[in-house]
Amino acid sequence: xxxxxxIADYGLRSLGIGERLLPRSDFTLCQQFxxxxxxxxxxxxxxxxxxxxxxxxxxxxxxxxxxxxxxLRKPAEWFIFVFRGSPLFIQFFFAYFLFxxxxxxxxxxxxxxxxSLGALIVxxxxxxxxxxxxxxxxxxxxxxxxIEAADAYGLTGWRRFRRIxxxxxxxxxWPAYTxxxxxLFHATTLVFFSGFPTTHQKGDxxxxxxxxxxxxxxxxxxxxxxxFYFILLTLTIIGIFGAINARLNRHLxxxxxxxxxxxxxxxx
Amino acid sequence: MFSFCSDPSSLEGLAxxxxxxxxxxxxxxxxxxxxxxxxxxxxxxxALAFGFGGxxxxxxxxxxxxxxxxAYIAIVRGVPDIAFFMFFVIALDQLxxxxxxxxxxxxxxxDIWQGNDFVVCxxxxxPLGTAPQWVHETYGFFLAVLxxxxxxxxxxxxxxxxxxxxxxxxQVETAEAYGMTQRxxxxxxxxxxxxxxxxxxxxxxxxxxxxxxPLLFLLGIEDIVYWARELGxxxxxxxxxxxxxxxxxxxxxxxxxxxxxxxxxxEIVLDRIMRRLTRGQATVAGEAQRKAAA
Numbered sequence: 001x002x003x004x005x006x007i008a009d010y011g012l013r014s015l016g017i018g019e020r021l022l023p024r025s026d027f028t029l030c031q032q033f034x035x036x037x038x039x040x041x042x043x044x045x046x047x048x049x050x051x052x053x054x055x056x057x058x059x060x061x062x063x064x065x066x067x068x069x070x071x072l073r074k075p076a077e078w079f080i081f082v083f084r085g086s087p088l089f090i091q092f093f094f095a096y097f098l099f100x101x102x103x104x105x106x107x108x109x110x111x112x113x114x115x116s117l118g119a120l121i122v123x124x125x126x127x128x129x130x131x132x133x134x135x136x137x138x139x140x141x142x143x144x145x146x147i148e149a150a151d152a153y154g155l156t157g158w159r160r161f162r163r164i165x166x167x168x169x170x171x172x173x174w175p176a177y178t179x180x181x182x183x184l185f186h187a188t189t190l191v192f193f194s195g196f197p198t199t200h201q202k203g204d205x206x207x208x209x210x211x212x213x214x215x216x217x218x219x220x221x222x223x224x225x226x227x228f229y230f231i232l233l234t235l236t237i238i239g240i241f242g243a244i245n246a247r248l249n250r251h252l253x254x255x256x257x258x259x260x261x262x263x264x265x266x267x268x
Numbered sequence: 269m270f271s272f273c274s275d276p277s278s279l280e281g282l283a284x285x286x287x288x289x290x291x292x293x294x295x296x297x298x299x300x301x302x303x304x305x306x307x308x309x310x311x312x313x314x315a316l317a318f319g320f321g322g323x324x325x326x327x328x329x330x331x332x333x334x335x336x337x338x339a340y341i342a343i344v345r346g347v348p349d350i351a352f353f354m355f356f357v358i359a360l361d362q363l364x365x366x367x368x369x370x371x372x373x374x375x376x377x378x379d380i381w382q383g384n385d386f387v388v389c390x391x392x393x394x395p396l397g398t399a400p401q402w403v404h405e406t407y408g409f410f411l412a413v414l415x416x417x418x419x420x421x422x423x424x425x426x427x428x429x430x431x432x433x434x435x436x437x438x439q440v441e442t443a444e445a446y447g448m449t450q451r452x453x454x455x456x457x458x459x460x461x462x463x464x465x466x467x468x469x470x471x472x473x474x475x476x477x478x479x480x481x482p483l484l485f486l487l488g489i490e491d492i493v494y495w496a497r498e499l500g501x502x503x504x505x506x507x508x509x510x511x512x513x514x515x516x517x518x519x520x521x522x523x524x525x526x527x528x529x530x531x532x533x534x535e536i537v538l539d540r541i542m543r544r545l546t547r548g549q550a551t552v553a554g555e556a557q558r559k560a561a562a
Contacts (some may be wrong), residue, residue, distance in 0.1 A: 097517035186348035
């Protein structure tokens with residue numbers, strides 16, 4: 001069987017398209033590359049959607065945490081503390097069993113127990129909490145002079161926030177947010193190892209890598225392939241976020257634009 | 269546990285719960301909490317040692333050593349940590365068995381890798397097939413600790429490497445002016461001063477390490493996640509004196525709260541340490557402390 005046939009059979013296997021049976025013996029390098037790559041679709045799905053949704057929630061939470069009114073501030077603080085202070089792994093388990101209970105009471109909530117929706121919700125809430133902390137820190141370090149200048153120009157309320165405070169907050173928080181995005185994508189590999197089950201072996205990249213390592217007793221092929229894919233993914237994220245960073249700072253001369261520094265920090 | 273627990277079906281409310289929460293299995297689960305703490309207690313210093321070694325290697329002026337140190341630091345950035353966990357546990361196990369195989373049975377006729385099988389001679393198996401259960405468990409735990417130490421050592425190396433470079437250059441120059449050698453300057457000037465720069469990163473790392481402990485479950489250790497799934501599952505009256513529906517949600521809620529408390533306590537303690545370490549340092553925070561005291 002040529003490699004092209006393998007790609008045709010297994011390229012979209014993680015979505016349930018193509019060959020039904022996973023390879024069982026005589027694993028070729030091509031099969032491992034194709035299946036693990038196919039699993040990566042799920043990682044990208046979880047990462048992208050939760051990042052996009054989480055961004056808006058994070059902005060709201062950051063503003064909530066900075067609010068003077070305790071009715072807004074306290075819930076935001078608690079939300080951020082709960083999601084940042086506990087392991088994502090436990091959050092997945094808890095959410096899964098919570099959704100199972102909900103399903104037994106209200107049958108129409110059944111889709112929540114599938115990873116594609118349930119795990120996505122957990123990831124959205126989780127990344128929102130982490131990003132909110134970043135944006136809150138950035139909001140707190142918006143230079144006083146910027147706000148005074150806005151006041152001097154007669155900008156108030158929403159217009160002052162939209163035109164002056166928010167762009168600066170994004171600029172200051174962006175490098176840390178890039179990091180957060182990278183580690184969010186890494187965190188998506190946990191989904192199928194927590195409570196959420198795979199149906200018909202439709203798993204993510206780590207799921208297939210683990211499958212091959214279990215079958216071949218040889219971790220030295222599938223895990224490096226996985227690593228290769230994730231390094232590519234990380235480089236793509238850095239590229240996209242770097243472009244946004246450049247756009248956010250386009251008023252600054254090139255040399256003054258802040259560089260994005262990578263910090264290995266988050267295993268959630 | 270308690271004397272009134274002999275007939276659980278006759279109990280109600282709190283009495284039932286107090287008996288339920290002290291069954292033998294639950295006591296085992298509480299011991300598993302101890303396993304987590306033990307893992308943290310062993311891993312944290314080991315990882316710090318790995319980190320220190322990594323940072324020193326990265327600083328080395330001998331290029332291959334420096335490259336090795338930098339590669340060790342860099343490699344954890346691009347790849348999900350959980351992949352490392354799953355990789356190292358198998359890889360280390362195989363590495364030990366291959367070494368023992370080469371030493372103990374040099375004239376073993378077959379290949380170690382036969383198609384999809386990994387076969388070493390029986391004497392080289394780790395732990396030996398005849399070993400009692402606790403040896404197997406301890407070996408599994410040892411592998412887990414080593415894996416954690418390797419992964420978190422790389423994180424720590426990154427933090428310490430940065431901290432060593434953050435010590436003001438003038439300090440080292442002064443040491444050299446006093447006639448200290450490179451090595452003396454490193455041990456007597458840089459190492460004592462770097463901790464204040466390293467502590468924010470290390471405390472972050474400690475939080476991350478706490479939150480990584482449930483991953484022990486993935487490494488095949490009977491930890492609290494294992495017990496929460498085991499005990500929380502629905503039990504019928506036929507197999508258990510304490511029948512209950514699916515309570516896994518509540519067990520994981522309890523774990524969630526356990527971790528939140530743990531994080532909170534760590535935060536408070538680390539804050540204290542930071543304040544103690546900042547005292548008398550030539551940093552903004554140190555200066556602020558001096559002014560507040562004056």
